[in-house]
Amino acid sequence: MERPAWAPQGIDITVPSVSRIYDYYLGGSHNFEVDREAARKAMEFMPGLPKIMQANRAFMRRAVRYAVEQGITQFLDIGSGIPTFGNVHEVAQNACPGARVVYVDHDPVAVAHSRAVLEGNENAGIVAADLRKPRDILGSSEVERLLDLERPVALLLVAVLHFLEDADEPYRAVAELRDALAPGSLLVATHASYEGIPLRPEQAGGAVGVYKDIRNPLIMRSRDEIARFFEGFDMVKPGLVDMPLWRPDTSPEDEDPYAFSGFAGVGRIA
Amino acid sequence: MTGTPDGPEDRLRRFATIWSRAIFPVTATSLTRPEFEQQLLPLARRLRDALRARTFDAAAGKAVGAGLVDTHCTEPEALSRTLDVVDAYLVLYCGTEGAQEEQRVRSARLQHAAAAGFAQALRERTLTEQEAIYRAALDARAAVAAALHNSEARFRAVFQEAAIGVGIADLDGSILEVNDALIRMFGISGQTMRGYNVMDWHHPEDAPQVWRLYDELVRGERDHYRVEKPFSRPDGTVLWTNLTVSLLRDAEGRPEYQLALMEDTTERRLLNLRLRYEATHDALTGLPNRTLFFERLEKALSAGEGQRFGLCYLDLDGFKTINDSLGHAAGDRLLVEVADRLGSCATAPGEMVARLGGDEFVALTTGPDTQAEVEELAARIMNALAAPIRVDGRELTVRGSMGVVEGPAGERGSAEVLRSADITMYRAKAAGGNRYETADAEAEALAITRHGLTTALPSALDRGEFFIEYQPLVHLGDGSVRGAEALVRWLHPQHGVLGPDRFIPLAEHTGLIVPLGRWVLEQSVKQARRWQERHDDAGPLRINVNLSPCQLTHPGLVSDTVAILQAAGLAANALCLEVTESALIGADDDLLKPLRRLAEMGVDIALDDFGTGYSNLANLRRLPVSVLKLDRSFTQSMQRFPADPVDLKIVEGIVALAHSLNLTVTVEGVETGAQAEQLRILGCDTAQGWYYARPGPPDRLHELALVDAAS
Numbered sequence: 001m002e003r004p005a006w007a008p009q010g011i012d013i014t015v016p017s018v019s020r021i022y023d024y025y026l027g028g029s030h031n032f033e034v035d036r037e038a039a040r041k042a043m044e045f046m047p048g049l050p051k052i053m054q055a056n057r058a059f060m061r062r063a064v065r066y067a068v069e070q071g072i073t074q075f076l077d078i079g080s081g082i083p084t085f086g087n088v089h090e091v092a093q094n095a096c097p098g099a100r101v102v103y104v105d106h107d108p109v110a111v112a113h114s115r116a117v118l119e120g121n122e123n124a125g126i127v128a129a130d131l132r133k134p135r136d137i138l139g140s141s142e143v144e145r146l147l148d149l150e151r152p153v154a155l156l157l158v159a160v161l162h163f164l165e166d167a168d169e170p171y172r173a174v175a176e177l178r179d180a181l182a183p184g185s186l187l188v189a190t191h192a193s194y195e196g197i198p199l200r201p202e203q204a205g206g207a208v209g210v211y212k213d214i215r216n217p218l219i220m221r222s223r224d225e226i227a228r229f230f231e232g233f234d235m236v237k238p239g240l241v242d243m244p245l246w247r248p249d250t251s252p253e254d255e256d257p258y259a260f261s262g263f264a265g266v267g268r269i270a
Numbered sequence: 271m272t273g274t275p276d277g278p279e280d281r282l283r284r285f286a287t288i289w290s291r292a293i294f295p296v297t298a299t300s301l302t303r304p305e306f307e308q309q310l311l312p313l314a315r316r317l318r319d320a321l322r323a324r325t326f327d328a329a330a331g332k333a334v335g336a337g338l339v340d341t342h343c344t345e346p347e348a349l350s351r352t353l354d355v356v357d358a359y360l361v362l363y364c365g366t367e368g369a370q371e372e373q374r375v376r377s378a379r380l381q382h383a384a385a386a387g388f389a390q391a392l393r394e395r396t397l398t399e400q401e402a403i404y405r406a407a408l409d410a411r412a413a414v415a416a417a418l419h420n421s422e423a424r425f426r427a428v429f430q431e432a433a434i435g436v437g438i439a440d441l442d443g444s445i446l447e448v449n450d451a452l453i454r455m456f457g458i459s460g461q462t463m464r465g466y467n468v469m470d471w472h473h474p475e476d477a478p479q480v481w482r483l484y485d486e487l488v489r490g491e492r493d494h495y496r497v498e499k500p501f502s503r504p505d506g507t508v509l510w511t512n513l514t515v516s517l518l519r520d521a522e523g524r525p526e527y528q529l530a531l532m533e534d535t536t537e538r539r540l541l542n543l544r545l546r547y548e549a550t551h552d553a554l555t556g557l558p559n560r561t562l563f564f565e566r567l568e569k570a571l572s573a574g575e576g577q578r579f580g581l582c583y584l585d586l587d588g589f590k591t592i593n594d595s596l597g598h599a600a601g602d603r604l605l606v607e608v609a610d611r612l613g614s615c616a617t618a619p620g621e622m623v624a625r626l627g628g629d630e631f632v633a634l635t636t637g638p639d640t641q642a643e644v645e646e647l648a649a650r651i652m653n654a655l656a657a658p659i660r661v662d663g664r665e666l667t668v669r670g671s672m673g674v675v676e677g678p679a680g681e682r683g684s685a686e687v688l689r690s691a692d693i694t695m696y697r698a699k700a701a702g703g704n705r706y707e708t709a710d711a712e713a714e715a716l717a718i719t720r721h722g723l724t725t726a727l728p729s730a731l732d733r734g735e736f737f738i739e740y741q742p743l744v745h746l747g748d749g750s751v752r753g754a755e756a757l758v759r760w761l762h763p764q765h766g767v768l769g770p771d772r773f774i775p776l777a778e779h780t781g782l783i784v785p786l787g788r789w790v791l792e793q794s795v796k797q798a799r800r801w802q803e804r805h806d807d808a809g810p811l812r813i814n815v816n817l818s819p820c821q822l823t824h825p826g827l828v829s830d831t832v833a834i835l836q837a838a839g840l841a842a843n844a845l846c847l848e849v850t851e852s853a854l855i856g857a858d859d860d861l862l863k864p865l866r867r868l869a870e871m872g873v874d875i876a877l878d879d880f881g882t883g884y885s886n887l888a889n890l891r892r893l894p895v896s897v898l899k900l901d902r903s904f905t906q907s908m909q910r911f912p913a914d915p916v917d918l919k920i921v922e923g924i925v926a927l928a929h930s931l932n933l934t935v936t937v938e939g940v941e942t943g944a945q946a947e948q949l950r951i952l953g954c955d956t957a958q959g960w961y962y963a964r965p966g967p968p969d970r971l972h973e974l975a976l977v978d979a980a981s
Contacts, residue, residue, distance in 0.1 A: 026342075029396040029400050029403070030400075031403065032403070058301075058302070084399075085342050086300040113406035116402065116409070254303065
């Protein structure tokens with residue numbers, strides 16, 4: 001029998017979670033041994049994984065600031081995970097007090113944690129929903145309460161699209177979100193790729209295998225495939241590039257080689 | 271914050287720069303290094319101040335260690351590198367000119383304190399974060415549990431309040447859970463119910479596949495099945511259900527439970543049975559009706575090899591009279607009693623009695639031995655009817671006529687069998703009733719043909735299946751052809767050429783004789799006209815056409831005849847209409863009027879088959895008749911040699927009588943020359959018969975007339 005839609009998923013903290021693994025990479029302790037074990041295993045193949053995460057965070061930070069410079073004060077961060085530090089609402093509200101942020105994640109623990117962190121912050125909220133079902137996100141009470149979709153929104157899909165398999169129709173999901181946003185809205189996205197990783201693909205494949213083992217397969221896409229997510233957007237300069245090369249504040253020469261794994265870009269709805 | 275070059279502030283910043291460069295690669299911060307350096311600057315300042323303070327306090331080192339953790343430098347390597355930087359550069363960039371040794375000691379103590387502060391802060395932070403994530407996990411679990419509880423509550427409500435019965439059992443069949451609806455259906459408590467095993471619910475009326483499906487399900491070979499299944503209730507009644515059983519599997523897909531959904535169909539089933547009973551039984555007698563009888567008959571007729579059937583078709587004799595004289599209520603009571611008696615005659619398996627309607631009943635017997643059984647059944651039925659039936663204080667004697675058909679299955683259809691029985695029944699009735707007859711193929715064929723011909727007659731005329739043959743009428747004095755009698759034939763598509771004796775009575779019966787007769791008259795008159803045109807030198811050829819009794823009374827007779835003669839251009843005296851003697855017996859003036867009119871116009875009227883009825887010779891004067899046609903029975907007696915002298919005398923007398931009344935005499939059935947000669951001597955005027963010619967196509971007559979004229 002099919003599980004009814006309204007019956008909730010159970011939670012099992014003996015299964016590693018990508019958001020807690022991510023937290024571990026970033027030096028946090030919001031994780032359990034199963035998460036750390038998986039993270040260590042992946043790092044055996046790719047010791048620089050934390051640097052990739054860090055580059056993602058740094059890019060996101062620059063992009064959020066860019067969005068604020070563009071006059072955008074509304075942010076929709078899907079796949080927000082466990083907000084440890086340097087989060088969208090911190091960056092955005094720092095740059096623009098009163099900026100509104102809606103986080104979205106499908107990991108119930110990440111959602112519960114976010115809820116605790118955001119307690120008392122009237123301009124930020126968390127939605128328990130899945131990127132695969134944009135309508136659940138767009139129809140949520142938090143989005144309704146915090147975001148005015150008639151005005152531009154920065155949609156953040158940072159380090160999340162590569163967890164959607166083709167069968168999940170990630171392009172359709174992005175298009176559906178795009179179609180719900182007003183002109184001037186931005187898509188801020190990063191995506192993992194074998195292109196740019198300073199390793200042989202076989203070795204990087206080991207890390208990918210770890211994610212596969214924890215039933216959160218990491219889908220490595222080519223630059224062209226990643227560019228397709230920006231269909232219907234005008235690319236903001238410098239386009240779809242290595243993460244450290246997107247509007248750097250400091251010389252990218254100092255960056256760790258792993259920071260160049262995967263791509264980052266910002267697109268604007270005309 | 272900018273200081274003079276190489277001033278204390280500038281030196282402090284250079285220290286912070288060195289420090290940030292050392293630890294930035296091992297931080298997880300998303301800040302840029304210059305931003306990160308800005309975060310280190312206050313910490314560097316505290317170190318410098320502690321180094322330079324009048325009174326040394328190592329607490330600043332602790333604060334710096336904790337500050338590192340606050341800037342998200344949680345890697346131990348960050349501490350190690352920090353201590354290296356402080357050790358090597360703090361005194362150098364932030365110290366004073368004096369007391370180098372004291373400053374070195376202070377630097378070392380600040381490092382110790384920083385390490386402790388770092389460790390303490392990291393421990394605090396780790397514990398806090400661990401607690402936070404655990405609490406988040408607990409919160410998430412609580413949320414899931416609450417949602418699960420809600421969904422379970424909803425499920426339970428659905429389960430408990432459902433109108434259909436729901437039950438869950440394990441794979442061994444032990445009942446684990448049942449809902450209220452199911453308990454109500456079975457009429458026992460839930461406690462008792464949970465003591466049951468599914469296997470306890472075998473029922474004699476279970477469909478054969480039910481338990482095979484069950485076994486397949488519990489073995490995991492089938493995920494669900496749906497059947498109609500009866501259950502015995504403890505009170506002995508039967509619960510009928512539409513039962514759907516589904517297999518519930520665990521998360522790994524292993525069969526775990528079975529879920530049964532039951533809909534109580536008992537009432538519906540009873541209603542269906544009742545409707546079915548009503549649809550298949552006669553309301554008056556309670557016997558099976560026509561529908562059910564035909565179902566059974568079809569079944570018997572389609573049974574396998576070696577199977578036979580026997581059918582008795584009973585129709586009460588004179589039932590209409592009883593109905594008419596005693597009323598329908600009495601008639602109905604009689605039928606009910608008859609039905610009861612018949613019912614008691616057919617009680618063996620494979621036997622049935624049904625009422626087809628009215629006073630028609632059938633009894634059916636099936637099986638391999640019906641040849642003997644059907645006779646016994648028929649005898650039992652006749653016997654059952656023998657005793658008088660008491661209705662409204664009267665003793666009524668019931669008689670019935672019965673047709674019996676028996677035969678092997680697989681040869682005939684039900685309609686055919688029933689028709690055979692019907693025909694045979696009528697044979698029994700025709701034979702006087704109160705008896706049974708057994709079907710006989712030959713007798714049936716005749717009856718079937720009669721029946722078939724009657725129904726085929728109307729369209730036969732339209733389809734032009736009739737044609738006319740002509741038999742010459744010969745003058746006995748000179749042997750010349752004087753005319754011909756028109757004799758209608760039917761070229762039947764199946765039966766071939768049929769003579770008038772086969773279908774004229776049927777046509778009379780159905781009234782078709784009027785249009786048929788008119789058609790014959792029309793054709794014959796036209797033909798006569800054609801003969802005259804082609805053969806005027808041989809004298810006028812006359813045409814004789816038969817008139818049936820029906821036509822005689824038809825109001826259009828005179829006008830039709832006149833119209834036909836005029837249309838063909840034939841003189842009235844070339845036509846002779848033959849009327850049977852029997853049709854004119856006792857005829858009154860009204861009946862004779864049209865004949866008189868025709869006779870006045872010049873049409874000859876012949877009295878056909880003369881001598882077969884009780885002719886009132888005196889009556890002959892009164893009839894508008896000009897020709898007597900002697901019946902063939904007179905000529906037949908003359909075929910013997912020597913002819914019966916009495917017969918000769920009679921014929922002689924008739925001829926004399928006829929002549930004295932100015933009637934001419936025609937004889938039929940002349941087959942030999944001797945006969946012809948005899949009749950000529952006796953004074954007969956014209957003759958027809960095989961001796962001269964058989965009836966034939968119109969051209970034959972033409973030829974004969976020509977031969978005749980030539981000779």
